[in-house]
Amino acid sequence: MAKIKLTKNEQKKLKDSLKMYTRYLPTLQLKKQQLQMEIRAVEARLTQLKASILSLEAEMAPWIAVFAEESQFRGGEGKPLLRIKTLKSSDSNIAGVVIPSFEALEFEVADYDRYFRPLWIDKAIDAMKRILSVHAEHSVVQRERDLLSNELRITTQRVNLFEKVKIPQTRMAIKRIGIYLGDQQTAQVVRGKMSKRKVEEQKA
Numbered sequence: 001m002a003k004i005k006l007t008k009n010e011q012k013k014l015k016d017s018l019k020m021y022t023r024y025l026p027t028l029q030l031k032k033q034q035l036q037m038e039i040r041a042v043e044a045r046l047t048q049l050k051a052s053i054l055s056l057e058a059e060m061a062p063w064i065a066v067f068a069e070e071s072q073f074r075g076g077e078g079k080p081l082l083r084i085k086t087l088k089s090s091d092s093n094i095a096g097v098v099i100p101s102f103e104a105l106e107f108e109v110a111d112y113d114r115y116f117r118p119l120w121i122d123k124a125i126d127a128m129k130r131i132l133s134v135h136a137e138h139s140v141v142q143r144e145r146d147l148l149s150n151e152l153r154i155t156t157q158r159v160n161l162f163e164k165v166k167i168p169q170t171r172m173a174i175k176r177i178g179i180y181l182g183d184q185q186t187a188q189v190v191r192g193k194m195s196k197r198k199v200e201e202q203k204a
Contacts, residue, residue, distance in 0.1 A: 004173050011177040018170045025162045032159055034095045035152040042145045049138040056131045082125050083108045087136055097151045102140040105133040 004010055088103040107129055 004177065006177050006180040008177075008181065011174060011181070014170050014174050014177070018167065018174065021162050021167050021170065025159070025167070028155060028159045028162065031095050032152065032155045035097075035148055035155060038094050039145060039148050039152060042141060042148060045141050046138065046145065049134055049141060052134050053131070053138065056127070056134060060127050060131065081110050081121075082128055083110070084132065084136075087140075089140055094148065095151065097147055099144045099147050100140050101144070102137040105129075105136045107132075 004014070085106040085108040087105055089100045090103055091098050092101050093099075109125060
């Protein structure tokens with residue numbers, strides 16, 4: 001802590017600062033708790049999505065050889081039959097943090113003649129849509145977790161700063177000034193009494 005002036009004005013400024021710290025700390029602690037709860041919920045969602053990805057990959061395992069037939073996944077002019085058009089997401093505010101929320105993955109399917117395509121092509125396209133959607137959501141939720149984790153780190157640092165540094169140091173400084181001012185007042189009283197005694201002795 002910077003060097004403090006041992007004055008009443010300095011003591012008052014420090015008391016005002018202490019009030020601000022003690023008023024602000026509960027807000028920070030509440031924010032920290034809220035962020036921790038949100039991160040737990042996001043971690044649970046990531047676990048669910050990871051399980052869904054593994055399940056879909058297992059479901060698609062028999063199709064791997066089929067997907068190797070690249071020509072079957074091309075439409076007119078050699079364009080891919082399935083293309084990601086847009087990733088729809090929205091922003092929401094959690095504990096003062098703006099985070100993305102996954103809504104949907106929109107696809108564009110090229111025109112193709114079903115009479116000249118294998119019977120499995122429709123199911124293959126549907127399976128690819130599902131796994132791409134889950135992967136996209138997983139990516140967005142990971143981003144959400146990263147943003148919340150970063151905010152939790154900053155908030156925790158601030159809580160520690162207030163709890164372990166600012167509040168204890170300010171209380172100690174206020175006490176130190178109080179002791180000093182008390183000593184000064186006592187010394188002044190003693191000097192006053194001594195002066196009075198000398199005056200009285202001179203009169204006698």
